[in-house]
Amino acid sequence: xxxxxxxxxxxxxxxxxxxxxxxxxxxxxxxxxxxxxxxxxxxxxxxxxxxxxxxxxxxxxxxxxxxxxxxxxxxxxxxxxxxxxxxxxxxxxxxxxxxxxxxxxxxxxxxxxxxxxxxxxxxxxxxxxxxxxxxxxxxxxxxxxxxxxxxxxxxxxxxxxxxxxxxxxxxxxxxxxxxxxxxxxxxxxxxxxxxxxxxxxxxxxxxxxxxxxxxxxxxxxxxxxxxxxxxxxxxxxxxxxxxxxxxxxxxxxxxxxxxxxxxxxxxxxxxxxxxxxxxxxxxxxxxxxxxxxxxxxxxxxxxxxxxxxxxxxxxxxxxxxxxxxxxxxxxxxxxxxxxxxxxxxxxxxxxxxxxxxxxxxxxxxxxxxxxxxxxxxxxxxxxxxxxxxxxxxxxxxxxxxxxxxxxxxxxxxxxxxxxxxxxxxxxxxxxxxxxxxxxxxxxxxxxxxxxxxxxxxxxxxxxxxxxxxxxxxxxxxxxxxxxx
Numbered sequence: 001x002x003x004x005x006x007x008x009x010x011x012x013x014x015x016x017x018x019x020x021x022x023x024x025x026x027x028x029x030x031x032x033x034x035x036x037x038x039x040x041x042x043x044x045x046x047x048x049x050x051x052x053x054x055x056x057x058x059x060x061x062x063x064x065x066x067x068x069x070x071x072x073x074x075x076x077x078x079x080x081x082x083x084x085x086x087x088x089x090x091x092x093x094x095x096x097x098x099x100x101x102x103x104x105x106x107x108x109x110x111x112x113x114x115x116x117x118x119x120x121x122x123x124x125x126x127x128x129x130x131x132x133x134x135x136x137x138x139x140x141x142x143x144x145x146x147x148x149x150x151x152x153x154x155x156x157x158x159x160x161x162x163x164x165x166x167x168x169x170x171x172x173x174x175x176x177x178x179x180x181x182x183x184x185x186x187x188x189x190x191x192x193x194x195x196x197x198x199x200x201x202x203x204x205x206x207x208x209x210x211x212x213x214x215x216x217x218x219x220x221x222x223x224x225x226x227x228x229x230x231x232x233x234x235x236x237x238x239x240x241x242x243x244x245x246x247x248x249x250x251x252x253x254x255x256x257x258x259x260x261x262x263x264x265x266x267x268x269x270x271x272x273x274x275x276x277x278x279x280x281x282x283x284x285x286x287x288x289x290x291x292x293x294x295x296x297x298x299x300x301x302x303x304x305x306x307x308x309x310x311x312x313x314x315x316x317x318x319x320x321x322x323x324x325x326x327x328x329x330x331x332x333x334x335x336x337x338x339x340x341x342x343x344x345x346x347x348x349x350x351x352x353x354x355x356x357x358x359x360x361x362x363x364x365x366x367x368x369x370x371x372x373x374x375x376x377x378x379x380x381x382x383x384x385x386x387x388x389x390x391x392x393x394x395x396x397x398x399x400x401x402x403x404x405x406x407x408x409x410x411x412x413x414x415x416x417x418x419x420x421x422x423x424x425x426x427x428x429x430x431x432x433x434x435x436x437x438x439x440x441x442x443x444x445x446x447x448x449x450x451x452x453x454x455x456x457x458x459x460x461x462x463x464x465x466x467x468x469x470x471x472x473x474x475x476x477x478x479x480x481x482x483x484x
Contacts, residue, residue, distance in 0.1 A: 027217055028353035030054070032145060032150050033241040034138040036265035036277050037130070039167055042413055043068065043137065048092060050083035052269045053141055054355045058128065059083040060137065064090025068102040070139055072126040076107070082125060092125075101125045134158050135167065136265065136277060153243050157261040157281055165281035166289070168301050169411040173309065173402055174316040176242055176266045176274035177358065181343060182308055183244055183264045184236060186224060187336035192307050195298065210338035217349060220342050236339060240350060242266040252284070259283045271356075271366050272316055276305075295418045295473055303477040304405050309402065319358050320365065327360050405474045415473055422473075423464045429463035 035053045037060055043049060048061040050073055057073040059082045071092070073083050080096035087093070091100045091108060100109040105127035107119050129140040129147045134155060140147040157163055172179060182188070187208055193200040209230065212222040214237075221237040235247045244264040252258050263275040278301065289297075322329060326344045330337070344360035351357030356366040409415045436456035443449040 028240070029142075030241060030246055030354045031141045031143070032148065032151075032478070034140055035241065036243075036267050036275075037070070037137045037139050037220070038411075039169055039277055040068070040132045040135050040137050042169060042411060044107075046087060048083045048085060048087065050081065051267075051275070051422040052273075053139065054268050055270060056141065057081075058139065059092070060139075061087060061092060062090075063103045063347050067103060068130045068132060068137055070102065070128040070130045071105050072128075074125075076123055076125060079477040090444075099123070111404060141154075153239070153265075155245065155261070157247065157259050157283075160259065160283060161284050163259070163281055164285055165279045165290075166294075167277065167279040168298050169408065170276045170278065170302070170305055170405045171269070171411065172274050172276060172305060172312075173272060174274065174312045175272055175319075176268040177343075177347070178312050178316050178319075179266050179274045179276060180238070180242065180244055180264070180310055183266070184238065184246075184343060185337070186234075186310075193304055196304055196307065208338075210334070212338070212342060215342075215346075220346060221340075222339075224339070232424055232480035238339075238343060238346070242268065257283075272313075272320075291412040293418070294414050295469075298408065298412060298415055299404075299472050302408050305407075306404065306477040307479070323361050323363070323365050325359055325361050384401060384402055402476070404476050419473055422469045424471065425465050427461045429466060433457075433459035433463060 007087060037051050037053075037058070038049065043060060045062055045066075048059050051058045051060055058070055059073040060068065060070050063069050069092075073081050075082055075094040075096060077094065077097060080094055082092055082094055082101070085095045088100060091102055093100045098109070098111045099107055099126075102108050105125040107123035107125075110119055110123070113119065123322055126143070131138045131140075131147075131152060133152055136153075138152060151190075158165070187205070189197075189200050190202055190205040194202045204226075206226045208224055209227055210222060210224045214221040217240075219237065219239040221235065223233045223235055225233045232250065233250075234247065235245075237245050237247075239245075242265065244266065245261065247259065247261040248257050248266075249257065260282045261279075261280075263279040263281070266280075267275040267277070269275045304484060318329065319326075330340070332338075332341045340427045341360060344358070347354075347357045347359035351359050351362065351364060354364075356364055360364070360434050386437060409419060433456045436452050436459060440449045440452035440456065443452055
């Protein structure tokens with residue numbers, strides 16, 4: 001039996017057997033968790049990085065010793081974003097009035113203070129504990145309790161000899177719960193990503209089998225696979241607050257044990273926003289990884305997320321508009337959607353310890369509509385202060401959560417370097433092609449003209465190829481049937 005009651009003008013669905021769920025929810029607190037902020041290798045050495053966890057705005061940077069530091073992203077003086085500032089001798093300087101803060105958040109310099117005056121005690125930026133674990137920067141969000149190192153995620157496959165991974169960062173324009181749902185949904189892959197990742201094919205869409213082996217207040221785990229290949233059993237595990245892993249272990253034709261593992265670290269970055277750190281790893285290295293450049297794999301990962309972006313964003317909008325639990329909106333199938341139902345039921349158990357959530361039978365929508373964050377007063381601040389790459393308003397690629405440059409390239413040193421390199425080569429080849437044409441016009445002999453014109457054609461083709469690579473790295477994928 002299901003009953004409905006109004007709580008703070010929210011419609012909340014509750015089932016009679018939810019006593020255990022309420023007990024678990026009472027024990028869960030989203031602040032008593034580690035959240036994945038960024039890949040350690042992508043954190044700039046010479047600039048501050050603005051990030052968010054739910055509605056908490058943070059600034060991440062490295063001090064003079066290279067140690068990672070994290071503060072609340074606001075100056076205690078007049079609330080200016082510290083991430084807008086610069087690093088001066090390893091200290092974070094607010095560019096509004098020049099206040100400087102050390103790694104502990106203590107203010108060490110105020111230029112406007114008279115000689116001999118003491119810096120006020122409360123002139124401090126709130127600090128958060130961070131850890132670099134297996135190449136990922138994690139932040140402990142509690143302001144009252146010390147970090148619980150037992151909760152810090154550690155992934156066993158990365159400790160195996162010969163295990164290699166391909167890691168990327170993506171900023172996405174929908175809620176992290178929608179993102180997690182999508183990532184734990186293997187049934188959509190053959191359709192949505194047909195022939196994108198070399199293994200997905202529409203004709204392989206089929207019923208799946210699922211076996212839930214574990215349910216806890218912090219998540220769930222179990223096995224899944226395709227009914228046509230039941231011997232290949234993937235182990236999927238979700239662990240609070242936002243970590244999803246999928247591991248496939250098997251014995252190859254040479255009798256060696258192999259492991260393929262995907263790790264999805266899905267940070268809630270505010271209403272309708274999420275940051276994904278995705279890591280695909282294996283004990284078996286594909287020859288393609290040795291031949292193709294890293295940017296190629298990165299752009300392919302971007303393509304995968306762009307293929308899902310439209311309907312995931314619309315799904316997010318419907319949840320916010322309808323304000324009812326997912327069991328009233330979703331038509332889940334046991335042969336495809338078991339993990340989605342499990343995840344939303346976990347939200348029932350733990351959601352009351354979150355700022356907002358949409359569960360299977362219960363919900364607590366955001367108290368402030370997301371549109372407030374997109375008001376004109378916030379848009380300029382978001383574009384000028386939250387842009388993680390050097391530059392800002394007026395840059396070639398303006399901040400836009402649907403633009404690949406903004407969603408990935410600005411977060412990836414390798415792709416940014418590739419963009420700069422190919423842009424320089426494109427211009428150089430174009431200039432040389434123009435020079436070859438000019439020289440051909442002035443050439444004295446027909447043979448020399450032919451050589452120079454052939455060289456100009458080759459240089460123009462090289463310039464075009466560089467432009468094609470730039471487009472591949474920075475331009476969104478559009479399905480053929482949606483193109484004009």
